[in-house]
Each structure stands twice: as C-alpha cells, then as structure tokens.
Amino acid sequence: MSNLVIVEHDNNEVAAATLHAVTAAQQIGGDVDLLVAGENCAGVAEAAAKIMGVSTVKLADDAKFGHHLAENLSSLICEVASGYSHVLASATTFGKNVMPRAAALLDVAQISDIVEVKSEDTFVRPIYAGNALATVQSADSIKVITVRTIKFEAAAAEGGSAGVEAISGGSDTGLSSWVSQAVSNTDQVDLTSAKVVVSGGRGMQSGDNFAMLHSVADKLGAAVGASRAAVDSGFVPNELQVGQTGKVIAPDLYIAVGISGAIQHLAGMKESKVIVAINNDSEAPIFQVADYGLVADLFEAVPELDAAL
Amino acid sequence: MKILVCVKRVLDPQVKARVKAGGSGVDLTNVKMTMNPFCENALEEALRMREAGVGEEIIVASVGGGKTEETLRHGLAMGADRAIQVVTEDNLEPLAIAKVLKAVADREGVGLVLTGKQAIDNDSNQTAQMMSALLGWSLATFCSDITIEGDKATVVREVDAGLETIEVKMPAVMSADLRLNEPRYVKLPDVMKAKRKPMDKIDLESLGIDTAKRLTTLQVEEPEGRAAGVIVNSVGELVEKLRNEAKVI
Numbered sequence: 001m002s003n004l005v006i007v008e009h010d011n012n013e014v015a016a017a018t019l020h021a022v023t024a025a026q027q028i029g030g031d032v033d034l035l036v037a038g039e040n041c042a043g044v045a046e047a048a049a050k051i052m053g054v055s056t057v058k059l060a061d062d063a064k065f066g067h068h069l070a071e072n073l074s075s076l077i078c079e080v081a082s083g084y085s086h087v088l089a090s091a092t093t094f095g096k097n098v099m100p101r102a103a104a105l106l107d108v109a110q111i112s113d114i115v116e117v118k119s120e121d122t123f124v125r126p127i128y129a130g131n132a133l134a135t136v137q138s139a140d141s142i143k144v145i146t147v148r149t150i151k152f153e154a155a156a157a158e159g160g161s162a163g164v165e166a167i168s169g170g171s172d173t174g175l176s177s178w179v180s181q182a183v184s185n186t187d188q189v190d191l192t193s194a195k196v197v198v199s200g201g202r203g204m205q206s207g208d209n210f211a212m213l214h215s216v217a218d219k220l221g222a223a224v225g226a227s228r229a230a231v232d233s234g235f236v237p238n239e240l241q242v243g244q245t246g247k248v249i250a251p252d253l254y255i256a257v258g259i260s261g262a263i264q265h266l267a268g269m270k271e272s273k274v275i276v277a278i279n280n281d282s283e284a285p286i287f288q289v290a291d292y293g294l295v296a297d298l299f300e301a302v303p304e305l306d307a308a309l
Numbered sequence: 310m311k312i313l314v315c316v317k318r319v320l321d322p323q324v325k326a327r328v329k330a331g332g333s334g335v336d337l338t339n340v341k342m343t344m345n346p347f348c349e350n351a352l353e354e355a356l357r358m359r360e361a362g363v364g365e366e367i368i369v370a371s372v373g374g375g376k377t378e379e380t381l382r383h384g385l386a387m388g389a390d391r392a393i394q395v396v397t398e399d400n401l402e403p404l405a406i407a408k409v410l411k412a413v414a415d416r417e418g419v420g421l422v423l424t425g426k427q428a429i430d431n432d433s434n435q436t437a438q439m440m441s442a443l444l445g446w447s448l449a450t451f452c453s454d455i456t457i458e459g460d461k462a463t464v465v466r467e468v469d470a471g472l473e474t475i476e477v478k479m480p481a482v483m484s485a486d487l488r489l490n491e492p493r494y495v496k497l498p499d500v501m502k503a504k505r506k507p508m509d510k511i512d513l514e515s516l517g518i519d520t521a522k523r524l525t526t527l528q529v530e531e532p533e534g535r536a537a538g539v540i541v542n543s544v545g546e547l548v549e550k551l552r553n554e555a556k557v558i
Contacts, residue, residue, distance in 0.1 A: 071447060100439050101438040103435070109523035127326075128432070134528070137525045179475055282540075290538045
C-alpha cells in the first residue's frame with residue numbers, strides 16, 4: 001500500500017487540515033507521500049517534508065497550479081495517483097472541489113468525508129447530516145478519499161525528514177482563471193481549530209448584535225461561528241457557517257446563542273466536547289444536545305456572561 | 310443556451326433520518342421526500358438566467374425510480390420547460406450518476422449544467438465535479454453568484470476562507486450554494502401547468518453505461534447519542550459549572 005496526500009496550502013504555509021489527512025493515511029498503512037502543487041511553493045514543500053511519518057514530498061511548482069484551480073490540479077493528481085493505492089485530501093472546500101474531479105478522471109469512486117479507517121479498503125462515513133454512519137468497502141484499485149479532519153488527530157508538523165522530489169505534469173487546461181479572494185478578518189481566531197467557539201443564530205437579530213458574541217469570544221480566546229440562518233440573513237459572512245454544508249467543528253466548548261438547533265446545524269457541532277445552549281425557547285432542539293442549557297433572553301444573558309468572565 | 314439542471318429526490322431536510330433495524334440503511338418508507346434544497350437553488354438560478362435572457366430552454370433531469378417523477382414535476386412547476394427521468398430502481402453512486410447525466414448533457418447539447426453542491430442524504434458532494442471531468446468542461450463549485458457574459462462566466466464561490474471569484478470558460482458545470490438565491494414558491498396554477506409539460510423517460514439500460522457499484526455498504530448505524538444535559542437556572546450557575554464541573558474555561 002502507498003498513500004498520496006494532497007497538501008492544501010496558500011503557496012506559503014501547509015494548511016492545518018492537511019495534518020489530519022496525513023494521520024488518516026498513516027492509519028491506512030504503508031508509505032505516505034505528499035503532493036505539493038502550487039506556484040513558488042518550494043517553502044511549502046520544505047515544511048511538508050518535516051511532517052512526521054512522510055516518505056517523499058512531490059513538488060509540482062508551476063504557474064498553472066498557482067490558485068489550485070480544479071481543472072489543472074485534478075489532471076496532475078490523476079497522473080501522479082497511478083503509483084498509489086490511496087489518494088487523500090482533507091474534506092475542506094479545497095478537497096471537496098478538486099478530489100471528485102480527480103476521481104472521475106481516474107474512473108474511481110470517491111469516499112467522502114471519512115471519520116474512521118476500518119481497514120485498507122473499508123471506511124466509515126457520516127450520511128444524512130451525521131444522523132447515520134455508513135461503513136463502506138471500496139473495490140476500486142485506487143481509493144480516492146476525503147477526510148473529516150475533526151475525527152483524526154493532527155500529525156506532528158515537525159520531526160520528519162522526507163526528501164523533496166520536483167515533478168512536472170498536469171495539463172494547463174485554460175478552462176478557468178482566478179480573479180480575487182475576499183479576505184476575511186484574519187485577526188480572529190480560526191474557527192476550525194479553536195478550542196472554544198461562540199456561535200450565534202437567527203435569535204441574534206442583526207449583524208451588529210454579534211459584537212456581544214465577539215466580546216465574550218475575546219475573553220475566552222474563542223472563535224465566533226454562526227448558524228445557517230444567521231448567514232442567510234446576512235448577519236455574518238459565509239465562512240462563519242457551522243453545519244452540514246458549512247464547517248464541521250469539534251471544539252472543547254461550543255456555546256450556541258439564539259440557535260434553535262436545526263438538523264443541519266447539529267451536524268456541524270454535535271461532536272463538541274461540551275455544548276452550552278442559550279435560548280429563550282425551552283422547546284428548541286438545541287437543548288437536546290446541550291450539556292448545559294440556559295433558557296433565557298440572550299440579550300440579557302450574554303452581557304451577564306460577558307461580565308462574569 | 311440550453312441549461313441542464315440536475316436534481317435529486319431526498320428525505321425532507323426537516324425530517325430526522327432513522328436507521329433501519331438490522332443496519333441495512335436509512336428507513337425511507339412513508340417519510341416526506343422533497344427536491345434536495347441545493348438543487349432548488351440550482352434550478353432557481355437557471356430560471357433567473359432565462360428571465361434575464363441568458364438561458365433559453367431549461368431541462369430538469371434526475372436519475373431514479375418511480376417517484377422521481379414527483380420531484381421532476383416540482384421542477385416543472387417551478388418553471389423548467391421539460392423534464393428527463395433516467396429510470397432505474399438501483400441506487401447509483403455519484404460516479405455512475407455523473408456518467409448518466411453526462412450522456413443526457415451530450416444528447417441535449419446543453420451549454421451549462423447546474424446542480425446542487427451536495428445532496429443532503431448521502432452528503433457526497435461529488436456529482437458536479439465528476440460531470441465536469443467527464444465532459445471536459447470548466448468547473449465552478451459552491452457558487453453564490455454567477456454572471457454569464459458570452460463565452461465566459463464570472464463566479465463567486467463560497468470557500469472556507471470566505472469568497473473566491475473565478476472566471477470560467479463556457480460550457481461549464483456549476484454547483485449551487487445556499488446563498489446563490491432564494492428559490493421561488495410554487496403556486497397552484499404552476500402545479501397544474503406542470504402536469505402538461507413534457508416528461509421524457511429513458512430506461513437506464515438503454516444508455517449502455519457501466520454503472521456497476523464500486524462501493525459496498527456493509528453497515529449503516531446510528532451514531533452514539535450524547536448523554537442528557539442539565540438546565541441551569543442562571544448565568545452564574547452556568548459559569549460555575551463550566552469552571553468547576555466541565556473545566557473548560
């Protein structure tokens with residue numbers, strides 16, 4: 001067996017999500033190689049070579065991979081994958097975008113969002129917003145997999161000494177081009193890796209009211225998240241969405257404020273270690289998953305919480 | 310430009326999935342089924358393109374058994390011009406679905422394929438990406454804004470870091486995210502009108518596509534539930550418990 005993990009990066013740093021995919025690959029067994037494709041990203045390959053347990057880092061440094069557009073990157077993955085039994089990436093928007101395209105080029109299935117490795121060909125994945133877990137066995141010669149990061153520990157980013165091998169390949173399809181990226185406030189704590197998350201829902205009533213949550217979050221060193229309802233209502237930007245189709249997180253403490261607890265929201269946070277719900281509706285489904293529930297008007301309870309911290 | 314909108318019939322998003330005793334799958338008998346919400350976003354976008362003069366004919370297509378027709382009728386009631394059902398009682402995997410829908414796209418000579426980004430039953434998030442590979446077309450996933458001008462489209466995508474804007478050459482495959490639009494409500498006269506719109510049925514076998522399963526589902530089980538929590542009476546009690554009992558702050 002041999003595994004290829006596609007490294008997610010911004011041409012400067014290895015994304016933390018990749019470290020979790022490396023762990024999944026190690027659990028499958030056999031060698032773990034990494035593929036770094038990008039533009040002027042030799043530094044990323046050097047950093048990737050230090051990840052514990054990696055054999056070889058393949059570096060495809062070419063302008064056509066600069067923005068990780070799916071058409072060009074999937075053509076490269078398809079070429080490199082032929083030497084491997086498993087090709088993995090994290091189930092982030094990066095992995096979700098490119099991996100199924102690569103799988104189809106290889107004419108193999110993709111196993112999305114695995115939460116457990118049972119054996120080299122058998123994996124567990126959540127379906128129906130995590131209300132069921134399916135154990136699936138793959139008959140494909142190359143298994144293309146995306147990894148739910150919260151279910152695998154991060155591999156150590158230091159301590160390894162893999163070799164870096166420059167490669168070429170992949171087509172410049174010219175099908176799409178990158179225009180711009182709206183960068184969110186980078187001062188804030190990263191939602192996917194935060195130990196504590198304070199999330200607001202429709203009950204927050206406005207984007208301005210999220211200032212209350214930011215104040216609490218600052219005191220706890222927490223990230224701020226949101227339900228789909230809050231994002232749909234335009235209170236906060238999309239990257240804050242926690243849920244079935246947003247980010248799936250598992251912090252030590254998740255504080256849900258003014259969130260009713262729709263199925264699709266629970267799918268993104270119910271693996272948190274401790275869940276707190278603050279809602280004025282005692283019948284809200286969020287209380288069924290909460291370790292600590294407080295039935296209260298959030299506009300009174302949140303400032304009080306802020307003052308008590 | 311002809312637009313193909315691929316839709317899926319799924320368990321209603323408000324209904325909690327129940328695993329069948331014996332672990333063979335999720336129980337879908339006598340439960341409410343609807344069009345996958347993201348597929349509604351995809352169809353709504355196609356309708357708006359037609360209204361803006363960018364799209365001409367809108368074909369709504371799905372792969373599935375008898376009742377798939379209900380979901381396609383809903384698509385016709387929303388405003389699609391005609392429907393294609395590729396009929397099979399098998400539960401096809403995304404790769405097979407993508408192959409079948411590619412064949413439909415080829416046959417119809419469409420210039421744009423729109424899908425939902427993810428079906429809320431299997432949560433695979435694959436079909437659009439796979440179709441783009443099989444068609445050799447450009448791909449724009451998780452779209453929250455689409456502007457088509459001539460042979461190019463500018464697309465805003467919802468990504469983990471925020472919003473990314475890309476430009477893609479047409480023809481293209483695009484998958485809709487939630488913020489792309491708000492799907493319209495269907496009115497009763499539209500439902501009546503939809504009954505008279507054309508519905509093609511194609512037998513899956515007749516397409517001669519290899520749809521053999523690559524994956525075997527060995528077991529489906531419910532996840533472990535969370536232990537019951539407690540209701541606290543005050544913010545003070547909450548903070549005390551988080552500090553001294555849960556020890557998380």
